[in-house]
Amino acid sequence: MKRSLFIERVRSELRTRHYSLQTEKTYLYWIRHFILFNDKRHPEVMGNADIERFLSYLAVNRKVSAATQNQALCAIVFLYRYIIQRDTENLSYGFAKRPQNVPTVLAPNEVTAILNQLKGKYWLITALLYGCGFRIHEALSLRIKDIDPHNRSIFIFRGKGRKDRYTLLPEILVASIQHQMQEAQHVHEADLAEGYGSTSVPPALYRKYGKALTDFAWQYLFPSTTRCQHPYDNYICRHHLHSTAYAKHLRKAVKASNIHKRVTAHTFRHSFATNLLLNGSDIRTVQELLGHSDLRTTEIYTHVIGERRAGTRSPVDSLF
The missing domain is CATH 1.10.150.130 (Tyrosine recombinase, N-terminal domain)
Incomplete structure (x- = not known):
């Protein structure tokens, strides 16, 4: 072959x-x-x-x-x-053990400094990462229909592990989200005027909904700047903004804010969880908002805030 x-x-x-x-x-x-x-x-x-x-x-x-x-x-x-239909048995090398790293988190003033260096949709994406605890893919793949300003909630469709969940919608971001919806609508109306207008969806949904995918409700909140051919079904569609475009703007913002930490999109998710725990949120609530299957995954943030060292004083503090 x-x-x-x-x-x-x-x-x-x-x-x-x-x-x-x-x-x-x-x-x-x-x-x-x-x-x-x-x-x-x-x-x-x-x-x-x-x-x-x-x-x-x-x-x-x-x-x-x-x-x-x-x-x-x-x-x-x-x-x-x-x-090949043959199992790989008795290998000398199994899966390598990954180190348990304590995540990097940002203080509120550091998040503010980075946000001050961003504008438009890139500001909003960052604010959603920090305000909702999204993974970057979850934020970029938000559709208009997933956002419920009335109930202050956002629906995450098929997050990590193909699990659906709801998270909170920060009240302070409602106006910015509505403005971004208008921007997305302008892009969608231009697509329709040129004979297009379909959004990208998994193959099963394309076969199920067909022409309904040209409805504005199905469009991405952060649409890509160009149309593309769907990798499975070959129709012309508009995908969401690519994560590399966001990462480029984030790197510039972090450098301009003079923050000497390794900051990625995921850092804001870590900071979201840590901030909730510091402010007294129940760890199981944080687990649900983050979409963790195992509570032990969420417990890593208790190490960040020093929960297990609370009240412990260093010996050197007693010398001065």
């Missing part, structure tokens, strides 16, 4: 099993890399020794992180389990 046909077979299997488009891209990247590393041999004729040699190369020569190494191994396990 030609390599291109083999890769298409893997792609088809990923889509049949409803893996996300990002996971599809990632798995295909590592499967291609695995095949090229092993002199373009077919995976059917390769075994544990070849997989172990590849994982060792990633860890020793490329010095990838534990998370990246695990990602590559997941792709290879998928390849052998569902395409």
Whole structure:
């Protein structure tokens, strides 16, 4: 079987099993890399020794992180389990243990300093990340219909782990959100005038709703600046703003605000959780707002605020 046909077979299997488009891209990247590393041999004729040699190369020569190494191994396990139909057993290398890092958080004055360097939709995205505890994908994929100003709530459709949830809508952001809705409506009306107007949705929804996807309610709150071809169904649509566009503006804002911390979009989610706990919110409420399945994931923020060290005084403080 030609390599291109083999890769298409893997792609088809990923889509049949409803893996996300990002996971599809990632798995295909590592499967291609695995095949090229092993002199373009077919995976059917390769075994544990070849997989172990590849994982060792990633860890020793490329010095990838534990998370990246695990990602590559997941792709290879998928390849052998569902395409080659052979389980990878008795490997010398299992999944690498990821370090338990305490997350970086921002103080309220630091968040304010960064917000002061942003404008328009990039200001609003940052305010939503900090005010609602969104992951960046959740914020960018918000649709008009997901926002309920009357009940002060926002619906998150298929967050991490394909779970739906509701979170709070900060009252102070309602006016800015309504302004952004007007901007999105102008973009949508221009699309309709040119004979387009469909938004991008998962394949199952496209088949279910069809022409209804040209309704304004289905449009993204933060639409992309250009239209594109849908990767599954090939119709012309408008996707949401890409995360790299936001990251570019955030980097500039952090640099201009003179904050010497590593700040990403996810930092605002960490800061949201920490701030709620500092102000007395119940940890299970925070767990629900963040969409964590396991309370232990939420408990990491108790380390950030020093809950387990509350009242403990350093010996040096008694010297002066």
